Structure formats: structure tokens, C-alpha cells
Amino acid sequence: MRVSRLNATQDPTVQAVVNVRGSMSEEPVHILGAGLSGLAAATYLAKAGREVHVYEIRSDSGARFDGDFQGIENWTSSESDFFDEMRDWGLDPEEFKSNDFDIIDLIHPDDEITNPITEGVAFRVVERGTDSHCIDQGFKRMATAAGATIHYDTRRRPEDCHIVAAGPKESSAVAFGEIFHTDHPNHVSFQLNDKLAPGAYSYLIIIDGIGLICTCLWRKQKRTSRYLNETIAWYEQHYELNRRPIKRVGGKGDFSLPDKYVHDGRYYVGEAGGLQDFMWGFGMRYAITSGVFAAKAILGESDYEVEVRKRLVPLVRASAINRFLMNRVGDRGFKLVANHWMRNQRKKGDGLVFMRWLYAPGPLRLMLWPIVKAGMLRRKQLKDGRMVSRMPFRDSLSRDSWEPSPQAEEIAAQWESIRKGGGSVSFGESDA
Numbered sequence: 001m002r003v004s005r006l007n008a009t010q011d012p013t014v015q016a017v018v019n020v021r022g023s024m025s026e027e028p029v030h031i032l033g034a035g036l037s038g039l040a041a042a043t044y045l046a047k048a049g050r051e052v053h054v055y056e057i058r059s060d061s062g063a064r065f066d067g068d069f070q071g072i073e074n075w076t077s078s079e080s081d082f083f084d085e086m087r088d089w090g091l092d093p094e095e096f097k098s099n100d101f102d103i104i105d106l107i108h109p110d111d112e113i114t115n116p117i118t119e120g121v122a123f124r125v126v127e128r129g130t131d132s133h134c135i136d137q138g139f140k141r142m143a144t145a146a147g148a149t150i151h152y153d154t155r156r157r158p159e160d161c162h163i164v165a166a167g168p169k170e171s172s173a174v175a176f177g178e179i180f181h182t183d184h185p186n187h188v189s190f191q192l193n194d195k196l197a198p199g200a201y202s203y204l205i206i207i208d209g210i211g212l213i214c215t216c217l218w219r220k221q222k223r224t225s226r227y228l229n230e231t232i233a234w235y236e237q238h239y240e241l242n243r244r245p246i247k248r249v250g251g252k253g254d255f256s257l258p259d260k261y262v263h264d265g266r267y268y269v270g271e272a273g274g275l276q277d278f279m280w281g282f283g284m285r286y287a288i289t290s291g292v293f294a295a296k297a298i299l300g301e302s303d304y305e306v307e308v309r310k311r312l313v314p315l316v317r318a319s320a321i322n323r324f325l326m327n328r329v330g331d332r333g334f335k336l337v338a339n340h341w342m343r344n345q346r347k348k349g350d351g352l353v354f355m356r357w358l359y360a361p362g363p364l365r366l367m368l369w370p371i372v373k374a375g376m377l378r379r380k381q382l383k384d385g386r387m388v389s390r391m392p393f394r395d396s397l398s399r400d401s402w403e404p405s406p407q408a409e410e411i412a413a414q415w416e417s418i419r420k421g422g423g424s425v426s427f428g429e430s431d432a
């Protein structure tokens with residue numbers, strides 16, 4: 001690996017970086033970002049006996065999130081269960097709380113509800129945040145138990161790190177959600193609806209009396225909270241929720257394909273490396289996997305660029321092709337997708353087969369790749385010199401303007417009074 005040109009500095013750790021890059025010596029490894037990708041890398045390296053330092057700008061792991069539920073998918077590999085893969089890498093999924101799901105309510109754009117179902121685990125729901133049962137805290141415990149040192153509230157230059165795991169920088173899409181108390185049993189709904197979630201989908205997740213209703217916006221909007229209010233109104237009309245709001249949450253996703261995953265001797269992992277699912281935004285599996293791949297490369301066990309291109313880029317590329325196709329359709333196209341999914345389930349006897357097929361496109365869809373690149377992605381040079389093909393946040397369409405329903409207005413007023421009473425918002429319209 002080539003030695004990167006570093007600014008002259010007296011910092012001995014910077015010198016260590018030079019040494020590692022130059023000689024793959026046993027010098028300390030420096031990682032930027034204590035999210036899932038950074039901590040996965042830190043755990044693997046520390047378990048192998050390396051001295052590891054992780055630098056995190058926030059005060060704790062998971063502080064980027066605020067108690068929202070996310071799903072770890074189990075469909076991008078048909079060969080293994082992701083938790084078994086984690087165990088093979090020395091990562092213990094029992095360190096954090098997770099709930100398995102084999103069935104969802106699939107809500108079609110015309111409000112029909114059907115049930116994709118599988119025999120194994122389709123996905124697991126985990127909580128993001130700083131509470132001890134959250135996945136972020138589980139990964140923090142694994143990294144520290146392995147011997148890594150995490151420096152919180154610490155800013156460090158990417159140039160002074162071996163692994164850049166600093167998460168998304170720009171917005172290609174955003175998600176807004178509300179967390180609430182509910183009496184409804186554990187449940188997951190996934191709704192394809194171009195009005196409530198422009199270009200994307202909304203979801204309802206309920207785990208042990210806590211619910212999350214979230215809407216994803218793949219087209220940029222003004223006054224984004226109206227989409228969330230209208231989505232909540234929809235779910236309230238279709239499910240017995242007895243919803244008591246707690247807080248509102250959200251975040252952004254950065255979808256890009258860099259020309260290289262190792263740049264100037266640094267490994268870019270997780271969303272910092274653009275490893276995200278363009279279609280649905282399922283980035284956690286990519287984050288953990290790429291963190292481990294980078295650690296293996298530093299230990300000389302494999303070549304990061306090769307592994308990422310072989311194992312992850314084809315999936316990201318397939319998701320980008322699917323996203324391109326989805327961007328071309330509205331609710332009518334979403335209905336076709338939902339119907340096709342259910343037809344496929346009836347034929348194959350397993351709802352997960354369709355999801356796997358989406359990530360293993362045949363030659364016809366792969367032939368679309370040059371069109372996708374030219375039509376959906378924009379070339380951009382990032383501040384650190386990396387060239388990426390990134391998906392810009394798309395403009396809104398005329399059909400995105402509509403008058404809120406009276407129920408959504410009531411939900412907006414309800415939230416306003418909760419907010420004034422101290423209800424927190426961890427990601428607002430101005431963060432998008």
C-alpha cells in the first residue's frame with residue numbers, strides 16, 4: 001500500500017499512520033467514527049491483538065440516532081444468516097436486543113394489505129441509540145471488551161486515520177419518524193405509497209409497547225413534517241394503535257458509488273464509503289461487513305478493494321438499478337411491484353425469494369447499468385479528492401403538493417403541543 005502524503009506534524013500517532021501504511025507494522029490503528037462500521041473494524045482488529053483507537057465526534061456511540069428502530073436485512077445473501085456471519089467474524093449478536101421477523105404487512109398503494117412470509121428470519125429489528133440494549137452500545141461493548149480505546153467528543157482529521165467510518169455526509173434522501181407508546185402487539189408494516197413517502201415507502205414498527213411510524217422521502221420537499229403527519233394519520237385509520245407520542249426522529253442517507261474504496265491509503269467503510277442500499281436504505285449490514293473487510297485487509301488477510309467489489313458493490317449496483325426503475329414509476333408501478341411480489345410468493349412458497357431476486361439481477365437489468373449511471377448519478381469530487389458517482393436528492397414533482405387531511409392537521413397540532421411540553425426532535429426539516 002502506498003504511503004500517503006501527510007502534512008508535517010509533530011503528532012506521534014500521525015507518524016504511526018505513516019508507519020502502518022508503509023510497512024503494515026504493528027503500530028496502532030486509527031479509526032474515524034464509532035458507528036457500526038468503525039466499531040466492527042475496531043473489534044476485529046483488537047481481537048487480533050492490534051492497538052486500536054477510535055475517534056468519535058459525538059459524546060457516545062448511537063448518539064446520531066435517538067431510539068429509532070431499524071431492520072437488519074437477511075436477504076442480500078441466500079447462503080447464510082447474517083447473525084451467523086457476524087459470529088464467524090467474532091461479533092456477538094447477543095450483545096444487543098433484536099427481534100426476528102418472518103412476516104410483514106405489505107401495504108399496496110391502493111391500501112390493500114398482503115403478507116409476504118418466509119420460513120426463516122427475513123430481518124431483525126434493532127434499536128439505534130445510546131440505551132444499553134441498542135445495537136450501537138452492543139458494538140461499543142464488543143470493541144472495548146476486545147481492547148479498543150474509543151475517544152468520544154474527539155475531532156480528528158480523516159488524513160490521520162487508517163479507516164474512515166464517519167457515516168453519511170450529504171443527503172440523497174431523508175426519513176422522518178415519530179416514536180410513541182402503543183398497546184399494539186409487535187408488528188412490522190411496509191407501505192409503498194408515492195403520496196405519503198414520495199418515491200419511497202413508509203413503515204410501522206412496534207416492539208414491546210413502543211412504536212415507530214416513519215416516512216422516507218426520496219424527493220426533496222418543503223415542510224416535510226406534513227408527510228409524516230399524513231402517514232401517521234393513515235396508520236391510525238388502519239391499525240388500533242392507541243398512540244401516545246414520545247418524540248420525533250430521523251436522518252439522512254448518502255447514496256454514492258466511489259471510484260475507489262481505498263483512497264490515499266485510507267479504507268472508506270460503511271456510508272462514508274457510499275456503501276448503502278439505494279433502493280430501501282438498508283445500510284447496517286453493509287456497514288458491519290465493510291468494517292470487518294477493512295480490518296481483515298489491515299491484518300493482511302484480504303484485499304479490501306477486491307472484497308468490496310466482489311461482495312458488496314454488485315449488491316449496491318443492483319439496488320441502484322432498482323432505484324432507477326422505481327424513480328420512473330408512481331403508485332401504479334408500486335402496485336405492480338407489490339402484486340409481482342405476492343405472485344412470486346405463491347409460486348415459490350417463500351416471500352423472501354422476491355427480495356433476493358431484486359439483488360441478483362439478470363443480464364437484462366444489468367444492461368441498464370450504463371443508462372442508470374448516466375441518468376441517475378452525478379460525478380462529483382469530494383473534499384478529500386475522492387471521485388464518486390452520487391445520487392443527488394431529486395426535486396419534488398407537482399403531484400407532491402396536496403392539502404393535508406383534517407386528521408393530519410390534528411396530528412400536527414397534537415405534536416406541536418407535545419413538542420412545547422418538551423417532546424424532542426433529533427432531526428428536523430432544517431437538517432435534511
Ligand SMILES: Cc1cc2nc3c(=O)[nH]c(=O)nc-3n(C[C@H](O)[C@H](O)[C@H](O)COP(=O)(O)OP(=O)(O)OC[C@H]3O[C@@H](n4cnc5c(N)ncnc54)[C@H](O)[C@@H]3O)c2cc1C
Nearest residue numbers: 033035036037057070071166167251270271282283284287
Ligand atoms: C432514519 C434512518 C433509518 C434507517 N433505517 C435503516 C434500516 O432499517 N436498516 C438498515 O440497515 N439501515 C438503515 N439506515 C441506514 C443505517 O443507519 C446506516 O447505513 C448505518 O448506520 C451506517 O453505518 P456507518 O457506520 O457507516 O455510519 P454511522 O452509524 O452513522 O456512524 C458514523 C459515526 O461517525 C461519527 N462521525 C461523523 N463525522 C465524524 C468526524 N468527523 N469525526 C469523528 N466521528 C465522526 C458519527 O457521529 C457516527 O457516530 C437508516 C438510516 C436512517 C437515517
